[in-house]
Amino acid sequence: MRVVLSTYGSRGDVQPLAGLAVKLRELGAQVRVCAPPDEEFAQRLAAVGVEMVPVGDSVRGLVNGRPPAPGDFPRRVAALVAGFHEAVAAAAEPGGAVVATGFFPAVAGAQAAAEAVDARFVYVALQPTMLPSPHHRPFEFPSQPYRPELTGNRELWEDNVRTMNALFREQVNAHRASVGLPTVDNVRDHVFTDRPWLATDRVLGPWPQPAEREVVQTGAWLLADESPLPAELSAFLDAGEPPVYVGFGSMPLSGAPDAARVAVEAARAHGRRVVLARGWAELAPADGGDDCFAVGEVNQQALFPRVAAVVHHGGAGTTTAAALAGTPQVVVPQIVDQPYWAGRVAELGMGVAHEGAVPTVGSLSAALGQALTPEVGARAAAVAGEIRTDGAELAAKLLLG
Template sequence: MRVVLSTYGSRGDVQPLAGLAVKLRELGAEVRVCAPPDEEFAQRLAAVGVEMVPVGESVRALASGASSPTVDFPTRVARLVGQFHEAVAAAAEPGGAVVATGLFPAVAGAQAAAERVGARFTYVALQPTMLPSPHHRPFEFPSQPYPPELTDHRELWEFNIGTMNALFREQVNAHRASVGLAEVENVRDHVFTDRPWLATDPLLGPWRQPAEREVVQTGAWLLSDDRPLPADLSAFLAAGEPPVYVGFGSMPLHGAPDAGPVAIEAVRALGRRIVLAQGWANLAPVDGGDDCFAVGEVNQQALFTRVAAVVHHGGAGTTTAAAVAGAPQVVVPQIVDQPYWADRVAALGIGAAHDGPAPTVDSLSAALEQVLAPEVGARAAAFAGEIRTDGTAVAARLLVDAAG
């Protein structure tokens, strides 16, 4: 059985597929991952022995502004649909499976490829807010704001059908027609299907009931990481009290360019040491102080068990990793689903949600002081034991069993 896993997005989109790929291979499946051509993604997949098919432009270059789009939005949509259709169709086989997440045009291309090849298709959301529900609002595209008088969640999701059609239907249907597939009226629901999967922990990111749509919640897709921490980082950790980790992952932080220096000052104001993750914002120490240690790519699963708190952007992967490690969190949300994860962390009592994407020394110090309280640490440690870690095993078994 061949399974093609497809995404166009940041590391938070690619790494869950790597975790699923490992479990599928253990069950005897042949797996290929269609993903952006960024070297860091290729290296991570190669490290676990998974074949990667590079598709499209570098996501990091686009996000950081190093590679500015030279075409308009409709052309970019059409290009992504076509690129992922071609890649997935070449990799998939009749009777096999295609699993897709990430940017909508890439998912639409993967879905059309599965349909044309005759493979089973599954759309997976990596956060509940991607899926229609009476319990939350749909994501608002900057170019397609919702009417201010429209506040009911069900009505907003109905309105969202028109928004998605306006943004994507013409290009999706043009491509479908070009490869001999029928055009679709409601492009969102056709691509998301009537039985999508949700790869989040049921406690950390639950699918709330009642809901009209049947959603299969597998648990979060985690990639086990047994890499040792670098010797110099281990020495820094052992040299004093647990430090505060600060990192914003795949966020370039265009709206908060001073977030690194602000975070360092805020942590120092509380008398704490800092582990500073460079990430896509290229965070760096502001001086030669021996209380600040900068890291690049590192095993978060091992590191987060040895820090006093985690300050981050609120990506699904980092939020889950900190929760599994039992580390209190301060979430400084930037875009899309990150405000949702910030709210969940605060509601569960395992951390704090920063108000807005641009912290100040005072605002971040206050949030850190809150989560460094003993009762928050105790709650975070207790919650860690409640999180399921078998999401990839559940999803892999569902895919293999469906093949008969």
């Protein structure tokens, strides 16, 4: 059976598909992944023996480049719908399966391809807040604010249909008509389907009940990493007390250009050394102090158990990796689902949600002070024991069964 996995997003969107791909291949499936053409994504998939089909523009280029003009949005949506339809349709087979996540137009293109090829389609959310629920609000697009008189979650999700139609329906329906598929009135619910999957851990990112929508929660799709830590990093870790890890993943942090200096000074205020992950913000030490070590791509599964705290942006992958390590977290959320994960870290008592996206030395030092207490450390260790690691295996069996 051939399975096509599709996404358009950052590492947090690609890595879970890599984890699922590994389990699918172990069960005998043929797997291809349609993803952005960024070199780091291709390398990550090649490392686990999965073929990648590049689609669209580089996500890192879009994130770090000049913001696109608002008037260019419809063209970009149409291009993603068409591009992912073409790539997925070429890779899929009748009776096979297509699993899609990421930016909505790419998912819509993958869904249309599955429909045209007569393959099973599964939409998967990588965080609960992507799916309609009376227990949380929908994400608000800056260009489509919700009416101020709407305050209840159900009302906001009903208005979200209008939002999604305004942003995407014209381009999605134009493409569907061009390939001989019927147009749809409610583009959101058609693409999300009436039985979406949720790839989050039931402790970290639960699907609260009661809920009107049937959701299949598989658990998080984790990719085992057995790569060793660089020798220089291991030597740094061995040379003193556990440092604080600071990394913001795929976030450019354009609103916080001195985030590296702030983080290092906040850690020093507690007598802590720092491991600074460069990420897409290109974080770098502000001075030549020997208490700070900068790293690029690194095995978080090996590193996080050896640090005193993890300061990060609140991506689902980093949140889960730190939780599995039993290491206290300080989450400085930036966009979309990151405030949700920051809230969950705080609610579970395994860390601190920083207020606001731009930390100061004072605010980050205060958050670190709370995270480094014995009570938070004990709670983080307890939560680690409750997290399951078989989500990708379960999803693969459901898909092939």
